[in-house]
Amino acid sequence: MEKSELQKDKIIKVAQSMFSEQGYDATTTREISRKADISDGSLYYYFPDGKREILDTIVHQGIESRTVVIDDWFSEIKTVYDLERQIIGLYERICLIFEDEDSYRSFMITIRERPLLSDSQSDWLLEILSNIQNKLIQELNLIKDLLSIDVNNFEDTTGIIISIIQKSLYDELVLKNNKVISKEVKELTESEISLMVRLIAKKDLGKN
Missing domain, CATH: 1.10.357 (Tetracycline Repressor; domain 2)
Incomplete structure (x- = not known):
């Protein structure tokens, strides 16, 4: 798996955990970025439509x-x-x-x-x-x-x-x-x- 795919997979897993534990609305992209140890800009690089695109992917x-x-x-x-x-x-x-x-x-x-x-x-x-x-x-x-x-x-x-x-x-x-x-x-x-x-x-x- 390429580095970019690994990073996307990491973001998805972090978001999946947060969405299931605290809900989609209560989770922010900033929290996802922080937990995934990446910048907000990097998250939007992999998922241009942000949190909604991550949800759809999951x-x-x-x-x-x-x-x-x-x-x-x-x-x-x-x-x-x-x-x-x-x-x-x-x-x-x-x-x-x-x-x-x-x-x-x-x-x-x-x-x-x-x-x-x-x-x-x-x-x-x-x-x-x-x-x-x-x-x-x-x-x-x-x-x-x-x-x-x-x-x-x-x-x-x-x-x-x-x-x-x-x-x-x-x-x-x-x-x-x-x-x-x-x-x-x-x-x-x-x-x-x-x-x-x-x-x-x-x-x-x-x-x-």
Whole structure:
């Protein structure tokens, strides 16, 4: 990484920490410069639009990194058991995203500073969950003969599964302000996912 990129990365990390701890409005560019050990002029050299450009960069990088982790997670399935394991594996993968400090801070900034963000920035989680739902519908179609529900109900069914995942994330990270999804919440959420999958299966899952 070039020196200029290292300096930009340092500014972003400092600002990310300050935005998440004291809020965007309460943080000044002067404070960011001082904490990053650079002059005010240097900060504007790297980010001509100042604090707002830094915020946009933090949000964009966070969305990009989270999307990459989730993209292409689904693989072809053959049984209902495969579906259950795949959804639970995906949920665990999402939980791991927020165990990374930078990802957690970026997420909290996105939530707290929502009024300042564009629709595409603030709705990133909804968009990701929508993409996951579409992939789940595709998965259900692969094993539709093994399911007790009609194809016309796939959207509602996957919507319930997505809501189960979404609730656990918001309850823990936003409402309770926890930095990680607790073991108890993970186990409860995974049992709810398993129950939902079993309810739509024609027969007991088995493993083949």
